[in-house]
Amino acid sequence: MPNTLVLNATYEPLGVVSERRALILVLNNRAISVEDSETVLHYAGGQVTLPAVIRLVKFVRIPYRHSVPLSRRAIFARDGGRCVYCSAPATSIDHVIPRSRGGGHNWENVVSACHKCNHLKADKFLKEIGWRLRSLPREPVGAAWRILGTGRPDSKWIAYLSPYGVDPYLPNSASA
Ligand SMILES: [Zn+2]
Incomplete structure (x- = not known):
């Protein structure tokens, strides 16, 4: 439409x-x-x-700032279309704290990632594999x-x- x-x-x-x-x-x-x-x-x-x-x-006049819906497109755009771990072109969405270990599906816990990093990271915490985020994921405004x-x-x-x-x-x- x-x-x-x-x-x-x-x-x-x-x-x-x-x-x-x-x-x-x-x-x-x-x-x-x-x-x-x-x-x-x-x-x-x-x-x-x-x-x-x-x-x-x-x-x-805009009365109130509504929250930004979490979508794959918006996450890619926020992260510049790049994997947050290695800067390769992003092809997937990663949950920084894995969902299987209590991580939420929210702006603070989702990032753009390449397939390779997503696969390597799997259900591990970043500190377990010595990885870092370039910047903390936030909700865009x-x-x-x-x-x-x-x-x-x-x-x-x-x-x-x-x-x-x-x-x-x-x-x-x-x-x-
Ligand atoms: Zn990567």
């Missing part, structure tokens, strides 16, 4: 809506289309290209990260998400 990225009047990413909803916002003059999608809607009187990115005409976890990765969105710290690395094999 195609989606449209919604930006605040300040260009800050807010969220994702359906293309149909986005078109209604544009037709009601509540938003401006800033990037067209590939979808053309035909109707009796003509045709209209649905927007890929819209910007709200009026600034809206901001709407741009939420969007990465919810919408399809549209290349037209990247220019609007990357200023908010979302790494443009979008591996083809990643699925949420």
Whole structure:
């Protein structure tokens, strides 16, 4: 299902809506289309290209910072698409404290890893094999990260998400 990225009047990413909803916002003059999608809607009187990115005409205040959903795509993006142990291209998700030994499935315990490291580490603690993390895994902050976890990765969105710290690395094999 195609989606449209919604930006605040300040260009800050807010969220994702359906293309149909986005078109209604544009037709009601509540938003401006800033990037067209590939979808053309035909109707009796003509045709209209649905927007890929819209910007709200009026600034809206964001009431509260919601948590960022944990997805494979977002974990890869946070870790730059690299294995946190050896910096090879990441192909899998590792639980730092193994799930079999009480580790949680949360932002503080999941990292991008290559297949080799993931296999070598298996169900061991880092200290048992003398490995270290380059940095402590944390939950990323901001709407741009939420969007990465919810919408399809549209290349037209990247220019609007990357200023908010979302790494443009979008591996083809990643699925949420
Ligand atoms: Zn590795």
